[in-house]
Amino acid sequence: MKQWTNSRVLIYVLLLLIPISCGISKINDHRKLRQNYKNVNAVLHAENFQESFFKIHFKNGDVAIINGWNLSPSGDSLIGAGQLFDFNRSRLDSGELAFAIEAMSILETNNYEQIKSKDSEKMAALALLTGVNVVGAVACLANPKACFGSCPTFYINNESNLHETRAEGFSNAIAPVLENRDVDALKYATSEKVFRVYMKNEAYETHVVNQVELWAVPRMTNELVFVDEADQFYITTYPEKASTATVNGKDVSALLFNHDEDEYFSLTDSNDLTVKEDLLLEFSSPAQSSVGLALSFRQTLLTTFLLYEGLSWMGDEVGDYFAKMENSKSLRKTMDHPFRMLGDIECFVWDEKKQDWQFVQKMHETGPLAKNLQIIPLPPHLIKAGEDVKVKLTMAKGLWRLDFAGLAEIKEMAKPIKLPPSKLVSLTRPNTKTVDRLVADDEKYLVTFPGDEYLLEYEMPTLEKNKEHELFIAAKGYYLEWMRSDWLADKDPKKIKRLLMGNKATWHSLARAYKEVESEMEDIFWNSKYYEPQN
Amino acid sequence: MSRYIIVIVVSILITSSCSVNKYVSTPKEISTFVNGMYFKGEKKKGNSLDRFFKGEIIAVEENGLHLLTFGKIDTVIYLPKNDVKRGKISIALSSDKPGKYGAWGLINFLPFAHGVFGVFSLPITAITTGTIISDAARGGYRIRYPKEIAWEDMHKFARFPQGIPSNIDLRDIKRILPE
Numbered sequence: 001m002k003q004w005t006n007s008r009v010l011i012y013v014l015l016l017l018i019p020i021s022c023g024i025s026k027i028n029d030h031r032k033l034r035q036n037y038k039n040v041n042a043v044l045h046a047e048n049f050q051e052s053f054f055k056i057h058f059k060n061g062d063v064a065i066i067n068g069w070n071l072s073p074s075g076d077s078l079i080g081a082g083q084l085f086d087f088n089r090s091r092l093d094s095g096e097l098a099f100a101i102e103a104m105s106i107l108e109t110n111n112y113e114q115i116k117s118k119d120s121e122k123m124a125a126l127a128l129l130t131g132v133n134v135v136g137a138v139a140c141l142a143n144p145k146a147c148f149g150s151c152p153t154f155y156i157n158n159e160s161n162l163h164e165t166r167a168e169g170f171s172n173a174i175a176p177v178l179e180n181r182d183v184d185a186l187k188y189a190t191s192e193k194v195f196r197v198y199m200k201n202e203a204y205e206t207h208v209v210n211q212v213e214l215w216a217v218p219r220m221t222n223e224l225v226f227v228d229e230a231d232q233f234y235i236t237t238y239p240e241k242a243s244t245a246t247v248n249g250k251d252v253s254a255l256l257f258n259h260d261e262d263e264y265f266s267l268t269d270s271n272d273l274t275v276k277e278d279l280l281l282e283f284s285s286p287a288q289s290s291v292g293l294a295l296s297f298r299q300t301l302l303t304t305f306l307l308y309e310g311l312s313w314m315g316d317e318v319g320d321y322f323a324k325m326e327n328s329k330s331l332r333k334t335m336d337h338p339f340r341m342l343g344d345i346e347c348f349v350w351d352e353k354k355q356d357w358q359f360v361q362k363m364h365e366t367g368p369l370a371k372n373l374q375i376i377p378l379p380p381h382l383i384k385a386g387e388d389v390k391v392k393l394t395m396a397k398g399l400w401r402l403d404f405a406g407l408a409e410i411k412e413m414a415k416p417i418k419l420p421p422s423k424l425v426s427l428t429r430p431n432t433k434t435v436d437r438l439v440a441d442d443e444k445y446l447v448t449f450p451g452d453e454y455l456l457e458y459e460m461p462t463l464e465k466n467k468e469h470e471l472f473i474a475a476k477g478y479y480l481e482w483m484r485s486d487w488l489a490d491k492d493p494k495k496i497k498r499l500l501m502g503n504k505a506t507w508h509s510l511a512r513a514y515k516e517v518e519s520e521m522e523d524i525f526w527n528s529k530y531y532e533p534q535n
Numbered sequence: 536m537s538r539y540i541i542v543i544v545v546s547i548l549i550t551s552s553c554s555v556n557k558y559v560s561t562p563k564e565i566s567t568f569v570n571g572m573y574f575k576g577e578k579k580k581g582n583s584l585d586r587f588f589k590g591e592i593i594a595v596e597e598n599g600l601h602l603l604t605f606g607k608i609d610t611v612i613y614l615p616k617n618d619v620k621r622g623k624i625s626i627a628l629s630s631d632k633p634g635k636y637g638a639w640g641l642i643n644f645l646p647f648a649h650g651v652f653g654v655f656s657l658p659i660t661a662i663t664t665g666t667i668i669s670d671a672a673r674g675g676y677r678i679r680y681p682k683e684i685a686w687e688d689m690h691k692f693a694r695f696p697q698g699i700p701s702n703i704d705l706r707d708i709k710r711i712l713p714e
Contacts, residue, residue: 036691055569061700063569087700088709089569105697324687327698328597331687 036106036323055108056099059443061087064099074432075449076101102208102445106323150369152207152448154473155198156188158455169199169209169475171367172339174307176208177326181441181476183215183231184365185373187259191468195458198427199475201448204482209446211476212438214458215416216469225414225470226294226375229363233414234375239294239406243388244282252279256405259296259371267518268302268398273511274341279393283407289383292375293347293391296404299368301521303399305514306338310499311481315491322480334500339366341502342396347376349383350390357392358382368525371403377410398518416472423457441476450482556625557712558591558605559675563631570710571694574602576622576680578614588614591710592624594699595690601699603708611705616686621679624692628675 056064056078066082078101083094152169167184186197195214201207217225219235226234245253247266255264269275281293314321325331344364348357360379365372383389389407424435428451437446438456448454460469498506517524560568575589590604590612599615678684678692690696699705 034691036696057695057697059697059700061695061703065567065569083567085569087695087703088707088711089694090711105700108691108696320688320691323691323696327595327690328687330597 034108036108036319056104057106057108058099058103059105060103062092063089064097066097066099071449072098074429075452076433076447078104101447102443107319150203150205151367151479152209152475152477153200153202153369154184154186154475155200156186156196158198158453165370166197167473167475168367168370169207169212169473170477170479171365173478174481175322175325176478177332179208179210179476179478181211181474183227183472183474184370185227186471186473187371187373189219189468189470190460191463193460195460195469195471197456197458197473199448199454199456201450201452204450205479206482207448207452207477207479209438209448209475209477210444211441211474212421212456213474214419214421214456215472215474216419216460217414217416217472218463218467219414219470221466221468223411224294224408226292226373226408227472228292228375228377229361233416234292234377234408235411235414236292236294236375236408237411239404239408240283240286242281242405242407243284244280245405246280247277256281256402259404263401263403265300265401266397268396268511268514270515271508271511273302273396273398273507273514274343275397276343276394277397279395279402281391281393281405283389283391285386285388286383286407286409288385288409289380290377290410291383291389291407292377292410294373294375294404294406294408295345295363295393295402296371296373297345297363297365297400297402298371299366300399300401301368301525302396302514303339303342303366304368304525305517305521306342306499306510307481309490309510309513310338310496312490313492313496313499315493317491317493321496337500337502341507342399344395345400346394348392348394349378350392351382352384352387368401373404375408417461417469418474419458419460421456422459423455425455425457427453427455445477556628558710559625560627561631562627562629562676565627568627569694571603572692573625574600574622574680574692575625577620578618579620580618588612588622592689592693593705593708594693594695595686596698597687600689600693601705603694603710605710609709611708619680621681624678624680624684624689626676626678626692630675 054066054069056066058064062084064082064084066078066080069078069080071077072079077098079096079098081096084092084097086092150165150168151171151173153165154167154169155164156166157164166186166188168182169184170180170182172178173180173182197214199209199212217233217235219225222238224236224238226236228234241257242253245251245256245264247264252264255262264279266277311318321331321335325335344362346362347360349360350356351358358379361376363374363376365374378389378391391407393402393405420439421435424433424438424446425431426433433446435456437444446454463469495506497503499510556573558570558573571592573589574592576587578586578588580586588602588604590602593601593603593611595601597616599613600619601611601613603609603611680686680689690698694708
């Protein structure tokens with residue numbers, strides 16, 4: 001009997017071991033296990049979990065594991081102790097290593113509990129970088145999503161006033177896969193032999209700049225040159241002001257007469273950010289039928305608000321979202337959906353014959369800083385010399401700020417002379433970067449961090465008499481927003497999905513939320529303290 | 536007689552369980568593990584020979600994944616997403632010393648360790664020890680697809696989470712086992 005009892009105990013003990021042995025391998029949430037980030041700044045929000053090591057996946061397939069890291073003095077490399085492996089994972093190097101940021105593709109952090117580091121000193125360099133997140137103006141702290149953000153900004157005379165920004169580069173390229181070229185009018189002409197432009201990083205962003213060309217179009221001194229949405233160039237007369245400009249019967253023409261600080265803008269609908277409005281323009285009879293609508297415009301802070309709101313809802317998974325976007329066309333399309341819902345500035349011209357508006361073209365440029373000066377050529381068959389021209393601009397309420405609208409007579413199309421920079425000078429760091437990084441559309445990039453300023457110099461071609469070069473900046477690259485610490489608390493994966501899918505309730509709540517800050521957001525934005533180099 | 540049969544069965548079990556999956560990291564070494572994770576699974580269609588797959592995840596794309604299968608010559612195969620029924624991504628073994636379990640198992644199965652109660656205890660010991668050894672050597676921490684992970688998230692467990700670099704020929708990809 002005793003023997004039987006002992007054997008039963010043994011059996012129970014052994015039976016108990018089965019579930020124990022089988023139940024130890026469940027992983028509850030893979031997102032907490034491993035995170036991918038697209039760039040150095042994207043790991044900033046990793047301050048929450050303080051890994052002691054991370055992996056760098058390089059564009060050529062190599063991978064490095066490093067313990068602790070720091071930025072090189074020039075800001076274009078990471079330095080850390082670790083190991084480098086080739087694409088087949090044979091060890092290439094180990095010890096103190098330096099890696100060019102532009103060669104990196106993905107940064108990976110892992111949060112395995114059993115190896116979780118408690119050595120916060122190893123992340124000292126990271127903490128140093130994240131430290132800038134907590135530096136902000138009082139206004140910014142009160143309303144973090146109104147904090148200043150921008151893409152590379154271009155100045156002609158190294159002005160410090162943001163309102164003097166001549167152009168914003170690749171404003172909608174918020175991820176590597178979205179890298180693109182953006183052509184902006186500098187609203188400046190010169191006959192000098194050398195032209196200098198200043199490129200700045202003035203926000204909490206990493207700018208990865210591939211190429212910055214100066215596009216010059218020779219013209220007579222009494223002419224202008226405009227670029228259209230498709231980067232076609234037109235030599236024109238000086239535009240004529242609109243004889244009338246109305247929105248819902250209200251005269252707004254005085255706001256559109258000159259290139260100045262007076263802009264036409266409306267407020268968003270309280271319940272629906274996609275509600276449109278019409279701006280009706282009338283121009284006195286042009287002398288010819290080949291004309292174009294010249295428009296100077298920029299965005300309000302609505303898109304900035306939506307971008308920041310979206311990023312904050314992504315929270316500490318923002319790196320994952322952006323990494324996924326790199327590989328998924330459908331996700332990229334989904335991420336763009338909110339901006340498509342808001343739409344472009346749609347231009348229509350009145351067709352006397354059909355007694356109806358005819359759609360001509362759309363105009364779009366992301367960014368609230370620099371004003372964009374573009375032209376929409378109007379269809380000659382709808383324009384009669386000597387007869388008034390009626391134009392309608394349809395746009396989302398509260399999304400656009402219009403500074404100038406005029407009708408220019410198109411003399412001819414033109415081709416720009418594309419000039420690479422001949423000189424690159426860092427005004428804030430030791431001059432270690434050569435100009436070849438910005439010369440061609442290639443694998444060489446200039447990576448800039450908050451506070452960086454560069455002088456770019458261009459050698460201008462010779463000009464015929466009485467001519468000067470109208471200038472445009474063609475910048476190619478992408479940028480990455482730095483996650484603000486304040487945003488992490490707002491993480492809400494359900495909301496981000498609803499935002500992207502156009503969920504009515506979510507968009508309604510966004511409209512209400514934006515309405516609360518809309519009137520003050522411009523002031524906070526422009527007055528917020530962005531990064532300034534600490535000497 | 537029956538005891539001898541059990542011992543033979545158990546020995547086979549132990550032998551098979553002791554074969555450590557060398558493509559999966561131990562917990563101790565996971566922090567320096569630089570390969571793609573091991574993915575083993577089942578296709579929606581196929582006969583018994585080609586229905587199952589296993590190998591290292593090289594890259595995961597929107598519509599399929601590249602898997603390095605191991606043989607005399609390592610080969611990268613492409614698995615369309617729509618063909619994959621289910622699978623398990625092995626993150627790590629559950630033991631830092633998976634090879635050591637085999638010896639403990641053998642001791643457990645020595646006939647004198649069970650005596651007259653072997654008729655009861657031996658089969659259960661076989662199951663328990665076999666499970667532990669197998670788990671240590673071949674199992675461990677896993678994520679099940681599609682139950683626990685979406686396709687779009689699997690790329691981060693690939694050797695190249697950024698996608699296959701343009702400079703790399705798939706035929707050159709090999710698995711080099713740790714020194």
